[in-house]
Amino acid sequence: MSNEFTQIEGSSRSLHLQVAREIARGILSGALPQGSIIPGELDLCEQFGVSRTALREAIKLLNSKGLLESRPKIGTRVRDREYWNFLDSQLLDWMMGLNNTELAYQDFLALRRAIEPEAAALAARNASAEQRMGLSAVFQQMADVASGADLETSWTDVDMEFHRLVFLSTGNSFYIPFANVLRTMFIGFIDHSSKDGGTCIEEHKAIYDAIMAGNADKARDANLALLNNSNHRLPSHNAA
Amino acid sequence: MSNEFTQIEGSSRSLHLQVAREIARGILSGALPQGSIIPGELDLCEQFGVSRTALREAIKLLNSKGLLESRPKIGTRVRDREYWNFLDSQLLDWMMGLNNTELAYQDFLALRRAIEPEAAALAARNASAEQRMGLSAVFQQMADVASGADLETSWTDVDMEFHRLVFLSTGNSFYIPFANVLRTMFIGFIDHSSKDGGTCIEEHKAIYDAIMAGNADKARDANLALLNNSNHRLPSHNAA
DNA sequence: CTGAGTGAATTCGTTAGACATAGAATAACC
């Protein structure tokens, strides 16, 4: 634990966020092992070249994600992985680009298979009039993008927005965070999501129609069909 | 927005956590409307009787949960509900005891119906030998509690631990946070979970056997059956 | 009168240093 960290440079945003990101990636990558004690605040201040306040804010942030745990006299310990909140979009953002990227995408797809079909079913039942209007508008845009009528918008953006609206239309608070998680994952795995030009417009139409018709079972099946579509299977671009 | 907050007293824990909890409950209850600007840091310091450091740490914490957003010159704004991270156990803890308790339990059950069956299926496939041993030990304890052989342990505790191990045994990082969410919800809704003495030991045995046998489909069905069991339907103790 | 540009005021962001507190390791004591 000598010189794990690099000096912060004027990259972007607030200071404590840069420090937090740096430490977080150290933890998520395994460079800082679970259960280990990271250097004291004063040491870290020197390593990062920031004030104690900024460093403490960074540590507090990682604390709130379940990555760290501080106690007087003991120091700050890296918590066990089972406490890390992988359903926090900021944490997911920090994970991007680490070694386990391909594996994380697989796991993410497995989560979508569990969540999205039920979300679509709930949306079919509970979406408000306003939310249905929003879904309608986004689907129209999806169709335009797919048909080539809209060349300025990327498929990933509308795809993301569509599923985001589905999550928000469930009427269930616990589905809300998935909207943000999905956004972060789409942005992070942007090369996976719709390469090869596959836009899955038919599959999305099936989901859309079922939700609009209030047919929960059909919406669930259609969303599951989408996720089992070949476009979402791993492109195995490692072999390239 | 005159005197929304009460003075902090020597209740417990660190200072900024007490302040954070107070503000969070103001937001979650709707007393602080979405999009509204909360008083400036100095005002809040005076209201809570804490230093700016402690107050800022509280605000940073709420920021990390998606509840607040601070910008220079503007102030600190309550973010829209769609950004609140309802899958954070600390946030769930803050929600406990607010008006919407009964509704939240319903939503939570709906989430479990989507997640747990898939988690059980994944656990059946991926649980490590060590994890299977842990599951075995916990299930034995469940049986003891159900049969009356173990009178010291509460059913809620072993029930919680069982499902926690299932989540951790999926081999999928994204299922990990549900273990902590489940714990918080179980503790918060402790009166709901297993009142009436219903211990669901048979249903859990079916899940356990299926996971141990590596039968994913059976595990999924068994977990779904558990959640549809009458013991988990709302006891409607409002009428009492 | 309209518009852009400039300046000032306000609020959060950051720093510095000091003291308080809690917990563990050690030392003293019985």
Place this chain on the structure above:
DNA sequence: GGTTATTCTATGTCTAACGAATTCACTCAG
């Protein structure tokens, strides 16, 4: 040798000041 007291260390909290960023208002040109 076991128990208690002390000390030491790292986080927790407070105060005070300066810096930075952005909105708002004001000025000035067109």
